[in-house]
Structures are given as structure tokens and as C-alpha cells.
Amino acid sequence: MNMIARISDSERYARCVQTSKRVRWDIEEDIIRGRRFDTTHKFLPDGLSLAGEFTTLSAGEKRFVSQIQGRTYANIFGLVERFINAKVLELSHDHWFGDQVALEALVRFSDEELKHQALFRRIDTMVGEVLPDGYRFDVDPNSVAHAVLGKSTWAVLALTLDIELFTQLHYRESIDPDAALSDLFKDVFLYHWKEESQHAILDELEWVRHDAGLTTDERDSAVNEFIELVAAVDGILNAQAKADAGYFTATCGRAVGEAEARAIEVAFLKAYRWQYIHSGARHPHFGKVLSSLITDDQGRRIQAALATLQ
Ligand SMILES: [Fe+2]
Ligand SMILES: [Fe+2]
Numbered sequence: 341m342n343m344i345a346r347i348s349d350s351e352r353y354a355r356c357v358q359t360s361k362r363v364r365w366d367i368e369e370d371i372i373r374g375r376r377f378d379t380t381h382k383f384l385p386d387g388l389s390l391a392g393e394f395t396t397l398s399a400g401e402k403r404f405v406s407q408i409q410g411r412t413y414a415n416i417f418g419l420v421e422r423f424i425n426a427k428v429l430e431l432s433h434d435h436w437f438g439d440q441v442a443l444e445a446l447v448r449f450s451d452e453e454l455k456h457q458a459l460f461r462r463i464d465t466m467v468g469e470v471l472p473d474g475y476r477f478d479v480d481p482n483s484v485a486h487a488v489l490g491k492s493t494w495a496v497l498a499l500t501l502d503i504e505l506f507t508q509l510h511y512r513e514s515i516d517p518d519a520a521l522s523d524l525f526k527d528v529f530l531y532h533w534k535e536e537s538q539h540a541i542l543d544e545l546e547w548v549r550h551d552a553g554l555t556t557d558e559r560d561s562a563v564n565e566f567i568e569l570v571a572a573v574d575g576i577l578n579a580q581a582k583a584d585a586g587y588f589t590a591t592c593g594r595a596v597g598e599a600e601a602r603a604i605e606v607a608f609l610k611a612y613r614w615q616y617i618h619s620g621a622r623h624p625h626f627g628k629v630l631s632s633l634i635t636d637d638q639g640r641r642i643q644a645a646l647a648t649l650q
Contacts, residue, residue: 349545353442356538360448363534367459371531372524377470379403381522383410387514390611396600401592408475408584409611410525411467415477416580416616417532418460420503423485424539425453427496430489431546442545449542452535457481463528472591476583479576488569494554495565497547499573501629504540506620508533544629551633563638567645573616574649581609613649621646 365371377383382403386392389406397405428450435443468475488496511533515526551559585605589596596604620626631639 349549350439350441352541352545353439353445356445356541357441357448360445360452360535360538365531365534367455367462371459371527372462372466375524377407377466377524378522379407379470381525382406382518382520383467383522383525384413385514385518385521387518388413388510388611388615390607390614393607393610394604395607396603401588404592405588405608407467407471408588409608409615410522411464411471411475412477412580412584412612413615414460414463414467414528415479416576417507418457418464419479419481419484419576421453421457421460422481423488423496424500424503425450425457426485426489427493427500428453428542431493431550434549445538445542446546449539452539456532456535459528459532474591475587477580478583479580484576487572491565491569492558492562493550494547494559494562495569497543497550498562498566498630499569501540501543501547502620502623502626503616504536504543505623505626506616507536508540509619509623510615547629548633559634560638563634563641567642570617570645570649574613577612577616578609581605581612584608617646617649 382389384406386402386406389402389409391402391406394402394405428446432443432446432450435446464477488499511529515521515529518526554562582605585601585608588604588608589601630642634642
């Protein structure tokens, strides 16, 4: 690496530290501010909940779907941030006796993800206070983190950059522009986005740095592991789509026949795959960074795997 590139990377870590200090927020004082969720408003916007796919539902029922999906959205972030934080703490080891600004950037990243997990637990509880009983999110963040961290660092960082970029895309393109959303729900993701912007920069710096130390064979098996991680995410989404569709059918206040119940479950899964797999896979910057690290053949393997999740 030449001197200009090295200076530039160290500046990027420094800018992340500066921005992290400037935007830092508090869960209660800045976000919650004594508010409660109002069920007369949508939580997730139509562009993420894919409201149009729920063709048999009334407008009020689609709003209920957006609230169920919004609760799951918060829970999925709480889930993935457990393994993201553990990986960031592990990577910080590489900087212990090196660039202290890079170390500070990762320590702040970790601190923010701990706070975000507390925020998402708070949101789950608060949504539970205004929606009917019976919602389930039975995925254990620690078991998922153990399974994910069993894969190579390259694969985990690929998944992490993907997630942290699509979080921002969702906020900018869907959540922020929708005037019909719950103000509180919108604020949760506004404040989350402010800190996530630095995380995606750090993920990329760490991924490229780590990639430079891999052999061709190591990278090739890491590509397979990334595909396995995406398949594991899909397994979680299948289970949660089933749980959320079942919760909707049990609590929507009318009888839902078997065929309609099945269609609702299919629509939930399509929305979840869009939110957590395809919107990230199509993110231009993620595609750019990924393709700069892999061969065309490896890129085709990833695309072929994604094509099976439609
Ligand atoms: Fe976060
Ligand atoms: Fe993050």
C-alpha cells in the first residue's frame, strides 16, 4: 500500500471518530422522550413491508402488518448487532498496538452497537404494550452469533457491510420520505442511521484490510461461507415469516381461511427477503466493494445462490 492510501485510510478512521462524537445520542433523552407508539400510524413504510403484496387485506390490516414487521425489523437488528459487535471487538485486537485512532473508532462502534441492542429491546417492549399479545421472536442472538462467528472473518465482514449499508438505504429511500409513519418509529431509525453511517465505512476499511492478508484459496472458501451465511439468514426469515403470519391471522379480528393464510405467509417472506437479503445484495456500493475483492466466477456463484431465494 502506498503512503497516500495509508494516510487516507487513517484519515477515514479519524473522521469516523469525529462524526461519532458529534452525532452521539441517548435512547431516552433523544429518541423516546416520554412517547408511546401510536397504532393509528404505520411503522414500516410500504416500500419495505411490501404492503402491495398483501392483496387480500384492508388498509387497516396492512397497517397492522406494517406494525408487526416494524417490531420484527427492530428485533432483527438487535439480533445481528450481537454478532457484529463481537466481530468488531475481535478485529480491534489488530489495532491494539497500532493506529490508536482506528482502535478508538472500533471501540466507539462497539459501544454504539451495545446501545442499539438496548434500544431495540426497548422498542420490542414498547410495541408489545400497544399490539395484541401472542407475538413471538424466538431467535436467540447468542446462538446465532456463535454460528455466524464460526465462519471466516471475511465472510462475516461481507455480511456485516451488506447489513450496515442496507440499513442506511432503507432509512434514506423508504423510512425518511414516508409522511404517514409513526414519528417515534421514524426517530428510532433516524438516530440509528446517524451512527450506522460510520459503521459501514469502518466495515469496509476492516474488510479490505483483512482481505489483503488472505490467500486465493482462503478467499474462495470465504465466498462459500458468505453464501452459507446468507442461506442461514434466509432460514431465520422463513421461520419469522411463519411466526408473524400466524400472529397476524390469530389476532387480526376476523376468520382467515387456509389459502389466504398461506398467501399472507408468502407475502411476509417476500417482504423479509427484500428487507434483509435482496435490498442489500443490490446496493451499488456493496456490489462495488464486493466485486473489487472477488473474481467473476465467485460473483456468479453468489448471484446464483441469491437467485434461489425468490
Ligand atoms: Fe446499529
Ligand atoms: Fe452498526
